[in-house]
Structure formats: C-alpha cells, structure tokens
Amino acid sequence: MNGAIGERDLIRRISVILGGLENDDCAVIDAGERYLVASTDMLHQKTDFPDIMNPWQMGWMAVAVNLSDIAAMGAEPAGVLIAAGLPPEADQYFIDELFSGFGDCAALYGTRILGGDTDSHLELTITGTSLGFVEKELILRRRGARAGDLLCTTGSLGAAGGGLWAWQNGAKSELITSLLEPEPRLKEARALAKSGSVTAMMDNSDGLALSLSDLSEVSGVGFLVYQDKLPLAPGLVEMVGQENAIDMALSAGGDYELVFTLRSSGLEAARRACDLTVIGEVVEEGIWMERAGKRRQIERLGYEHRIGL
Numbered sequence: 657m658n659g660a661i662g663e664r665d666l667i668r669r670i671s672v673i674l675g676g677l678e679n680d681d682c683a684v685i686d687a688g689e690r691y692l693v694a695s696t697d698m699l700h701q702k703t704d705f706p707d708i709m710n711p712w713q714m715g716w717m718a719v720a721v722n723l724s725d726i727a728a729m730g731a732e733p734a735g736v737l738i739a740a741g742l743p744p745e746a747d748q749y750f751i752d753e754l755f756s757g758f759g760d761c762a763a764l765y766g767t768r769i770l771g772g773d774t775d776s777h778l779e780l781t782i783t784g785t786s787l788g789f790v791e792k793e794l795i796l797r798r799r800g801a802r803a804g805d806l807l808c809t810t811g812s813l814g815a816a817g818g819g820l821w822a823w824q825n826g827a828k829s830e831l832i833t834s835l836l837e838p839e840p841r842l843k844e845a846r847a848l849a850k851s852g853s854v855t856a857m858m859d860n861s862d863g864l865a866l867s868l869s870d871l872s873e874v875s876g877v878g879f880l881v882y883q884d885k886l887p888l889a890p891g892l893v894e895m896v897g898q899e900n901a902i903d904m905a906l907s908a909g910g911d912y913e914l915v916f917t918l919r920s921s922g923l924e925a926a927r928r929a930c931d932l933t934v935i936g937e938v939v940e941e942g943i944w945m946e947r948a949g950k951r952r953q954i955e956r957l958g959y960e961h962r963i964g965l
C-alpha cells in the first residue's frame with residue numbers, strides 16, 4: 657500500500673484478517689448474569705500530550721479516555737490496567753505525578769488501577785485497558801438507532817478543539833482545561849441506561865461527524881442535525897468565529913461526550929436522567945445538517961490517526 661492509511665480503513669482490514677470484529681466502544685463478553693465490557697486506548701507524547709500538559713494531567717487523561725468507552729456501553733467501571741512505556745528523561749517527580757493522575761482519575765469515578773506493565777520506551781506511551789460490568793438488559797450499543805428517534809448529546813461540543821486551537825495559537829482560554837482533563841460521562845450514561853429510552857450510544861472521541869458516520873454504519877440509518885441546536889462550547893464562537901466553531905464541534909474530536917439516540921417517547925425520562933441537548937433526529941439515510949430550512953451533507957471528517965504501511 658502507498659503512503660499512510662486512516663485508522664478506520666485499517667481497522668476494516670484488521671477485521672477481515674481477524675474474522676469480524678464488532679464495531680463498538682467496548683468488546684462485550686458474556687459473564688453469566690451480566691456482560692463484561694473491555695476497551696483499550698493508547699496515548700503518545702507526540703499525538704496526545706500538548707507541551708503545556710503536566711504529568712498528572714497525562715495520567716488523568718489516559719484513564720479518562722479509557723473510562724469513556726466503559727461509559728458509552730452504559731456500564732459500571734470495574735478497574736483499569738495501565739501499560740506505561742516511560743522515556744529516559746522521566747524522573748521521579750514525573751513518574752509520581754503521572755501515577756497520581758492515573759489513581760486520582762480512577763478514584764474520582766469510583767474505580768481503581770488494578771495492575772499493568774512498566775517498561776522503557778523512546779516516546780512516552782501509555783496504554784490503558786478498562787473493564788466494566790453492565791446488566792444484560794441495560795447495555796447500550798452503537799447499533800439500535802431507528803428512523804424517528806431523537807439524536808442527543810451530553811455537555812458541549814468543540815471544547816477540546818477550541819482548547820487545541822488556543823494552545824496552538826498561544827491564546828488564553830478555559831477550553832484548554834477541557835482538552836487536557838476530559839471527563840468521562842459515566843454517571844450520565846448509567847442514568848440514561850437505567851432510563852430505558854436510549855436506542856444507541858457511543859462516545860464522540862473523534863468528533864460528532866465521525867460518530868454519526870460510525871453509528872449510521874452499524875445502525876443502518878441516517879441523521880439530520882439541526883445546526884442551531886448544537887451546544888457549542890462556551891466562548892468558542894467568540895474565539896474562532898461561528899463557522900470554525902461548527903467545524904470544531906463536528907470534526908476536531910477530543911470532547912468525550914456521549915452521542916446517543918432516544919425513542920421520542922423517552923425524552924422526559926432521559927431528561928430526568930441527565931442534562932442533554934436534542935441536536936437532531938434519526939432519518940432513513942444520509943448524514944445532514946439543516947439551518948434555516950437548508951440542508952447540506954455533513955462531511956465524514958474527524959480525528960483519525962494515520963498509519964504508514
């Protein structure tokens with residue numbers, strides 16, 4: 657193959673080699689009365705840790721992004737394993753702070769670091785593996801959205817993208833904290849799962865546009881997003897303008913909010929479960945955004961690692 661390939665195309669190839677992988681935020685294992693769910697995510701110095709990030713935040717982020725996939729299944733976390741590849745320049749202070757970040761994030765979300773592996777590596781590389789349990793009747797999958805369902809998100813969109821922009825442009829912005837200290841929506845996802853109204857869910861780690869593309873692929877549906885309903889992160893429009901703010905909400909990634917669909921009869925129950933914004937609806941096909949009666953296609957753009965082959 658010539659040049660780099662996007663991670664999604666590569667995962668499709670891997671899936672053929674391995675004989676079919678379920679495309680979801682976590683792998684799902686039958687554990688008798690409940691499901692065991694498991695996910696793993698790798699973070700690197702160059703691609704994931706802006707130079708303003710302190711080692712505690714690196715530790716925090718490594719655990720938070722892994723717990724976000726547990727949340728997306730409606731599961732309770734059962735623990736996290738951490739494989740840490742530490743570079744030669746990592747001193748005692750760095751290591752103490754990094755591991756405090758792992759532990760503090762796990763503890764805040766009611767879980768703990770169960771174990772892991774430690775090695776030296778030229779580039780700081782941290783791979784978390786998160787485990788969780790969910791009652792069989794409560795599990796939330798990426799598949800299950802039906803035309804006529806409501807499309808919703810927790811929190812705001814474009815916060816991490818705005819934080820990245822501010823960092824890269826030397827601007828001051830509170831959004832930088834959103835980039836560096838993501839908050840997995842475990843409580844919200846659990847409450848939504850118990851509300852019984854969610855038909856499909858994932859986290860939006862790669863941005864709303866790719867999340868909708870992933871959901872549409874596995875659910876076999878399309879989406880219509882109402883542009884004026886997008887909960888743009890506070891201060892984002894003022895910092896980068898309306899058009900860039902929308903682009904960041906759609907494709908910058910790094911927000912770790914829940915994107916989910918609801919039976920319309922379940923909206924009241926879902927609103928009692930957590931703060932949410934209805935940003936659109938599930939349609940038969942296509943991924944669209946509508947503003948002032950005009951529809952345009954949402955491009956399949958988002959955060960994707962590129963891998964050289």
Ligand SMILES: Nc1ncnc2c1ncn2[C@@H]1O[C@H](COP(=O)(O)OP(=O)(O)O)[C@@H](O)[C@H]1O
Nearest residue numbers: 667670677678679680681682683696697725861
């Ligand atoms: N190297 C791999 N081997 C097997 N499955 C993989 C690999 N990389 C990714 N996947 C699977 O592909 C799907 C998409 O991965 P990813 O986009 O990283 O999910 P997420 O954004 O939720 O972490 C997941 O179900 C994941 O388990």
Ligand SMILES: Cc1ncc(C[n+]2csc(CCOP(=O)(O)OP(=O)(O)O)c2C)c(N)n1
Nearest residue numbers: 697702703704705706861862908909910959
């Ligand atoms: C130095 C640096 N550049 C860019 C980013 C932005 N960024 C890195 S990873 C990511 C989101 C998704 O990461 P990924 O490894 O694909 O996690 P997954 O989707 O598997 O949960 C974003 C927005 C960053 N955090 N740090």
Ligand SMILES: [Mg+2]
Nearest residue numbers: 681725859861
């Ligand atoms: Mg995910």
Ligand SMILES: [Mg+2]
Nearest residue numbers: 695696697698
């Ligand atoms: Mg991943």
Ligand SMILES: [Mg+2]
Nearest residue numbers: 861862959960
């Ligand atoms: Mg990703």
